[in-house]
Amino acid sequence: MLDEFGGKAGTAEAIEWGTLANENPPVLHTHDRFGNRCDEVAFHPAYHQVMRLSVGYGIHNLPWANPQRGAHVARAALAMLASQNEAGHVCPVSMTYSAVPVLRRNAGLAREWEPRVHSNVYDPSFRAASEKSGALIGMAMTEKQGGSDVRANTTRAEPMGADEYIIDGHKWFCSAPMCDAFLVLAQAPGGLTCFFLPRWTPDGQRNGFHLQRLKSKLGNRANASGEVEFHRAWSRRIGEEGRGVATIIEMVNHTRLDCIMGSAALMRQALVQAVHHARHRRAFGSALIDQPLMRNVLADLAIESEAATLLLMRVARAFDEGDRAFARLAVAIGKFWISKRAAAFTAEALECLGGNGYVEESMMPRLYREAPLNSIWEGSGNVIALDVLRAIAKEPEALEQVLAEIRITGDARVENFTENIRSTVSEGVARRFSERLAIALQASLMIRFSPAAMADAFCASRLGGDCGRVFGTLPPETDWNSVIALCDEAGHGE
Numbered sequence: 361m362l363d364e365f366g367g368k369a370g371t372a373e374a375i376e377w378g379t380l381a382n383e384n385p386p387v388l389h390t391h392d393r394f395g396n397r398c399d400e401v402a403f404h405p406a407y408h409q410v411m412r413l414s415v416g417y418g419i420h421n422l423p424w425a426n427p428q429r430g431a432h433v434a435r436a437a438l439a440m441l442a443s444q445n446e447a448g449h450v451c452p453v454s455m456t457y458s459a460v461p462v463l464r465r466n467a468g469l470a471r472e473w474e475p476r477v478h479s480n481v482y483d484p485s486f487r488a489a490s491e492k493s494g495a496l497i498g499m500a501m502t503e504k505q506g507g508s509d510v511r512a513n514t515t516r517a518e519p520m521g522a523d524e525y526i527i528d529g530h531k532w533f534c535s536a537p538m539c540d541a542f543l544v545l546a547q548a549p550g551g552l553t554c555f556f557l558p559r560w561t562p563d564g565q566r567n568g569f570h571l572q573r574l575k576s577k578l579g580n581r582a583n584a585s586g587e588v589e590f591h592r593a594w595s596r597r598i599g600e601e602g603r604g605v606a607t608i609i610e611m612v613n614h615t616r617l618d619c620i621m622g623s624a625a626l627m628r629q630a631l632v633q634a635v636h637h638a639r640h641r642r643a644f645g646s647a648l649i650d651q652p653l654m655r656n657v658l659a660d661l662a663i664e665s666e667a668a669t670l671l672l673m674r675v676a677r678a679f680d681e682g683d684r685a686f687a688r689l690a691v692a693i694g695k696f697w698i699s700k701r702a703a704a705f706t707a708e709a710l711e712c713l714g715g716n717g718y719v720e721e722s723m724m725p726r727l728y729r730e731a732p733l734n735s736i737w738e739g740s741g742n743v744i745a746l747d748v749l750r751a752i753a754k755e756p757e758a759l760e761q762v763l764a765e766i767r768i769t770g771d772a773r774v775e776n777f778t779e780n781i782r783s784t785v786s787e788g789v790a791r792r793f794s795e796r797l798a799i800a801l802q803a804s805l806m807i808r809f810s811p812a813a814m815a816d817a818f819c820a821s822r823l824g825g826d827c828g829r830v831f832g833t834l835p836p837e838t839d840w841n842s843v844i845a846l847c848d849e850a851g852h853g854e
């Protein structure tokens with residue numbers, strides 16, 4: 361399936377869809393021609409094409425619609441291919457995948473909505489979900505007064521009997537607003553609570569979901585991110601009143617996995633573009649890829665991309681195996697570190713193309729603009745680093761499990777690197793701690809699963825500190841030929 365999907369996502373036609381979907385961003389229509397509110401977003405046909413392709417392969421539902429060993433890993437690999445082509449559309453795909461475990465906490469809702477989500481038909485029509493051949497689910501938590509601090513939310517929910525509520529308030533960020541329903545946090549009488557808010561009410565009316573504006577964003581332009589107000593919007597409660605964060609966190613953990621995935625995908629695509637260019641561009645008498653200093657840069661990028669991909673797959677496996685404590689901590693450290701690396705990585709890869717990398721046709725500006733996003737949404741860097749500490753405080757065995765896996769190799773380089781790691785478990789140095797834990801876990805994975813040349817270069821530079829502060833500063837002993845041979849294979853994907 362991966363081969364087949366990769367073949368489709370990598371065609372010239374699909375790559376063109378990605379370009380067009382970004383060059384022609386979505387347009388908001390708040391009112392129809394008679395002045396009635398409609399709150400619809402129009403997308404370029406190319407956006408619908410990339411959506412149809414990804415939904416057609418079940419990237420929004422695979423582990424739930426087809427539960428089997430390795431389903432989260434397989435889905436992560438598919439999503440990585442989709443993201444390498446076009447990152448923006450993966451937002452609703454990812455949110456739908458992530459919403460299902462939360463949906464299941466309300467049996468009635470799950471009975472009604474899961475079959476819709478399990479459909480691999482992409483149906484972009486704006487109608488009640490009961491009339492559609494497939495449905496997608498988004499999420500709206502962030503408010504103006506502070507997104508990270510969701511307990512400060514002011515949106516209110518008034519009980520109407522059973523699990524039905526009426527919601528009034530706003531959300532400052534609400535991506536993919538053409539999804540069929542949203543998980544929303546609002547203040548109920550018993551405290552902050554999670555709700556399921558569809559775009560249409562059960563009696564076939566447009567719900568009180570009013571789009572005020574679409575954000576004008578740095579990147580991620582194919583995806584619409586709206587500002588929304590709720591005016592007596594009909595919704596259903598999921599979980600108990602006052603347990604909103606505890607309920608929605610399951611969705612957040614899955615979208616965090618996709619922040620790792622999205623960053624690993626950006627790195628991989630940027631690397632492939634850089635290697636391809638270096639293989640074909642000649643300067644000072646030979647191909648760039650044969651110039652020693654360019655080999656150092658490409659090799660350094662290649663091992664970073666490898667380490668990001670390995671960590672992604674390891675965390676996805678923890679989701680598959682229901683390894684809850686490990687997954688909870690590993691997804692946070694992975695999200696912190698890999699999404700932070702993506703911005704520096706894409707900048708360096710872009711530079712490998714010289715001036716051509718600064719020009720839109722090369723695709724590199726799009727990757728560069730996208731790169732900071734995964735570090736911001738679903739918990740910005742500091743918030744995630746603090747969450748790493750929270751996860752450890754709540755479940756100390758999570759740290760023991762991650763450290764046990766790190767040390768499984770018995771490798772002296774890893775042992776030395778992690779020797780005093782527990783001394784940095786405190787708020788002011790939470791970034792330092794998260795970074796070190798992530799690098800150590802990557803090293804352990806590299807030693808076990810990567811070619812020795814790559815693992816050795818990773819350990820020497822990332823654990824042993826035998827490198828500078830920019831990419832392209834691997835030590836002179838690095839086995840360039842082996843690393844570049846692997847790099848070069850990556851560059852054959854044109």
Ligand SMILES: Cc1cc2nc3c(=O)[nH]c(=O)nc-3n(C[C@H](O)[C@H](O)[C@H](O)COP(=O)(O)OP(=O)(O)OC[C@H]3O[C@@H](n4cnc5c(N)ncnc54)[C@H](O)[C@@H]3O)c2cc1C
Nearest residue numbers: 499500501502506507508533534535737738739740742743
């Ligand atoms: C393109 C895009 C799409 C988005 N889509 C959605 C969506 O669909 N649904 C949704 O709900 N949200 C969405 N978001 C919102 C996103 O999740 C928030 O922007 C993010 O969680 C940060 O919240 P904030 O913007 O309010 O920043 P703030 O909470 O104000 O944080 C600002 C900075 O302060 C830091 N900080 C916060 N608290 C602390 C602390 N205690 N100690 C140290 N530092 C701290 C943060 O790390 C951050 O760097 C989207 C954002 C973007 C950019």
